[in-house]
Amino acid sequence: MSFVPGVPTWVLLAVSVLNLGLATIAVRRREVRGAIPFAAILICVSLYALGNAVRAGSTTLATYRIGSLINYVGFLGLPPTQLWFVLGYSGRDSLLDRRFAALLLVEPLVVFAVVLTAPAHDLMWTLDGFTRAAPLAIADRTNGPVFWLNLAYTYGMILASYFLLALVGIRRHRRYRVQVGLMLIGGLVPLVSSLLLVFGFAPLDALDLWMLDVAPRGSADPTSFAFTISGIVFVIALFRFDLLDLMPVARHTLVDEITDPIFVVDLDGRLVDVNPAATDLLDAEEAAIGRPASEVVPSYGSVADDGSGSGSDVVVETDDGERYFDSSRTTLTDRAGSAVGSLLIYRDVTDRHIVEERFQRLIERSSDLVTVLDEDGTITYVSPSVEKVLGYEPEELIGVNLVEHVHPDDREDILAELSEHVDDYSYAGSHAARILDAAGDWRIMEARAANLLDDPYVEGIVLNSRDVTERRRRERRLEHQNERLDRFAGIVAHDLRNPLNVAIGRADLLEASIDDEHAESVENVSHQLERMEAIIEDALTLARSGETITETTEIRLETVARDAWESVDTGEATLVVEASLRVESDSDRLRNVFENLYRNSVEHNESTDLTVRVDALSDEYGFYVEDTGEGIPEDEREKVLEQGYTTNQEGTGFGLAIVEDIVRAHGWRLSVAESDEGGARFEVECYETPVEKQPGAV
Incomplete structure (x- = not known):
């Protein structure tokens, strides 16, 4: 007979069944975040204990190898499942993407292949018979290099998981630290037990316990019993501290780490909890807890309590100046639906408020007009500068069709432009038209139009307009001046040059026929005439330059x-x-x-x-x-x-x-x-x- 069960086998089977039962409870609550990885850990522990149960009752090496194979399925699955659970518990499960998960499974799969083929090589271990027979069978085993590498990898992964778990306990507060502490104790007990065995210390040898796969030859290992203790501790954490409810994750992620202040108020209006951002706003958490919220929460009475979470503006004076918040209040209920308090969230919108205020002032103080039209040309918004430019109050123009204020001679072009491009959401163009101001005068406006009807934040045709009446008048005056200048240049070029040319010709004739006594005078006249010609040429050039x-x-x-x-x-x-x-x-x-x-x-x-x-x-x-x-x-x-x-x-x-x-x-x-x-x-x-x-x- 190849299998003779004894007390060790039945005890280990009980441990295996216990962990399977806990895993079943976790699976039934699979809708709770973290339940599935927790169940996976318990299944690995169950397989670990089951493999040891088979090995303890083995009478042949073939049966012993089957037990080792079952044992190592659980042993290799513990590091990745523990890391999976801890990442979810600590709110870091976003790190566990498909690529990272695949990398975690590479090492266990490779080692399992080595275990499966162990009889054909000595990379994992070699078995040379039994040093003790069933019902507590112990094989004479020599561990190979892959065994030690896998052991180092496994301990490293488990310690990394416990480190992340410890960080959660440090950063959380109040009763959640107790829950984390229980989980650390439950996990460290089997880890310490196995480490003692690996380094040659086996305090339970005298009890004739079963062999663990990681134990040196000839040592008895209490690790499976340690896993039983872990199961009991996790049961306490499960039922006493609602482990699978993962309340710490929700609070840590949604409350502690959120940058907006959060206040929890009970039915009597007392402040019962705050997050770190709210603490910074209040300056003193301990002094605020338990006091009426109306005394410590900024603008508490102005925050609407209609159950919809609708927002209202709150301004808070701080050492760094005014801060602006978009506040909302939501009623908190218990599982029966009864109100137990209120949750107030103050979303910091200071940067947005500054930007909005900046652009609002730029628009208000700009000499240009910003007008928004609907698809029919009706004015839905006009900037305050309309009062300075056209003399209207902004409210006078809201709801008025723009075409009503356009000069009759310009209306046809404006209407044609609006109807042509009303469905062209990428349209942008420039236009000029005469607009009637409040005093009854026509002002010439140049506008840059952009069709933003499809923009949900605008839903209109935007006109950026500028009064160019005075500029157009100056241009017309300049055109008239240029026309007069051209006429003057024509007079200079024709009416002055002709007599000048005659005078130069006469001077040349005089110079040829005059005596030496008057030669200098005639030469001087010729020189001055040439100078006059140069001045006329330069004047004409300057007039046109x-x-x-x-x-x-x-x-x-x-x-x-x-x-x-x-x-x-x-x-x-x-x-x-x-x-x-x-x-x-x-x-x-x-x-x-x-x-x-x-x-x-x-x-x-x-x-x-x-x-x-x-x-x-x-x-x-x-x-x-x-x-x-x-x-x-x-x-x-x-x-x-x-x-x-x-x-x-x-x-x-x-x-x-x-x-x-x-x-x-x-x-x-x-x-x-x-x-x-x-x-x-x-x-x-x-x-x-x-x-x-x-x-x-x-």
């Missing part, structure tokens, strides 16, 4: 600079062009810039050794023209750009003014500085139209 540049092309700066040099009388001066840039510009106007800068350098300096250099600015967003002449004194650098200012009696004083007007017309900026050689330097910074460096340009 400030016009806005509307058409530009990509121009190679080096080419324009060299062409302009050829059209100016530069004497013996030298031009050095180092720039290799391309810029979007009006070619003729840019050439005029270089011509006037060249003339300025030549006319104000000796041209024998004069060098004029053109190159890009270091930031590659502009260029400069400089010379090696005498330069411009610092106190005169702003004056030289004024119309009519000149230090040369032969000059017109318009050249640099023309340069500045053309530069501004491009949207650029002109500044006067000093070159490295002490000469004049004119820098053109191209803000509106960046200049690109083209190293390979030809």
Whole structure:
């Protein structure tokens, strides 16, 4: 007969059945968080004890190996199931994803395969008969390397689980620490027992107990009885402290760790519990507990108690300033449905309040209008700035159709635009229309429209509008001035040039036929006539130089600079062009810039050794023209750009003014500085139209 049961076998079977019974209770309460992993632990303990029961009554090594196989199924399952349970109990079960669970099962499955094939190798152990016969059979066993590696892994996993469990007890408070303490005691008893055996200390040898798989050869092991003690302790924790109810997890996760203050008030209106966030708000938990909530809970009376948990605003003065909370109160009931108190939650919305207040003030103090229309064009919101811009109170326009305030000549376009894009939720466009203000005047408004009808926070067409009435008037005045200026330029070009040309021709005839006595006078007249011609040319150029540049092309700066040099009388001066840039510009106007800068350098300096250099600015967003002449004194650098200012009696004083007007017309900026050689330097910074460096340009 291969199996002879005795007292040890029946005791171990009783332990196995006891743990299965506890597992059954846990499974019946599987709807409770943590019940399933707890049941898995108890099943592993049951298998562990069952395997030892089979081994204790074995009379052959084959039966003994079957018991060892059953024993190791439970032994290998304990570390992952314990970690599974502790992660759930401590609120860290989110860590146990599929990948992590698979990693936990790798080591047990590999070791189980080694145990299953143990007769074919000595990696796990070798069995050389029995040192004691049934009913307390003990095999003569020598443990292999995989046994010790698995033992280290198992103890490490179990100790890690107990460490996490201990942290829960440290962080929890009051009666939950007792529950955690019982669980630690129940788990540590078999662990300590097995450690004593592994290191050669077997105090129960004299009792002739059964062998545990981890025990050295010849030692008796009380670990299975230790598991029985653990079962009893867990039963106490189960029924006395509601272990499977996992109340600590709920409180720890939903109350202790939540950042919003939570207050629990009983039916008499006394504060009975608070979380750490509420403690910080009250400054003293112990002094507050037991006192009327109306005395210690901020704005307690203003929090609605309608059972719906609806919120109300609460402002609390703290050392760091005002804090804003969205508060709610919920009635707490027992299992019978009777009210036992109230739960107050103060959700900190200080950051949101600051952002809302900031944007509210920006909207209120902005000179622009923000208007929201529904799909029919009815105004559902208008910013307070409407009073400043149009003279209406915001309430006067709510519910009014916008088209009613639009000029009759503009209504058709506005209606067509709204109807065309009312279903286009990505639509954005700009419009201009005349709007009737409160005084009965028409104001020209430019609006940027965005269709946000599908946005649940807006549900409308948003118009950002600006009053451009005065700007349009200025533009019209400027257009009239430009028209008059063009007419004046035409008069200068035609009516003044014709008599001037006649006078120059007559002077040339006089110069050829007059005697030496009057030659100097005639020469002076010719010179003044030529000067008048130069002034007329510069005046015409200046009149047109400030016009806005509307058409530009990509121009190679080096080419324009060299062409302009050829059209100016530069004497013996030298031009050095180092720039290799391309810029979007009006070619003729840019050439005029270089011509006037060249003339300025030549006319104000000796041209024998004069060098004029053109190159890009270091930031590659502009260029400069400089010379090696005498330069411009610092106190005169702003004056030289004024119309009519000149230090040369032969000059017109318009050249640099023309340069500045053309530069501004491009949207650029002109500044006067000093070159490295002490000469004049004119820098053109191209803000509106960046200049690109083209190293390979030809």
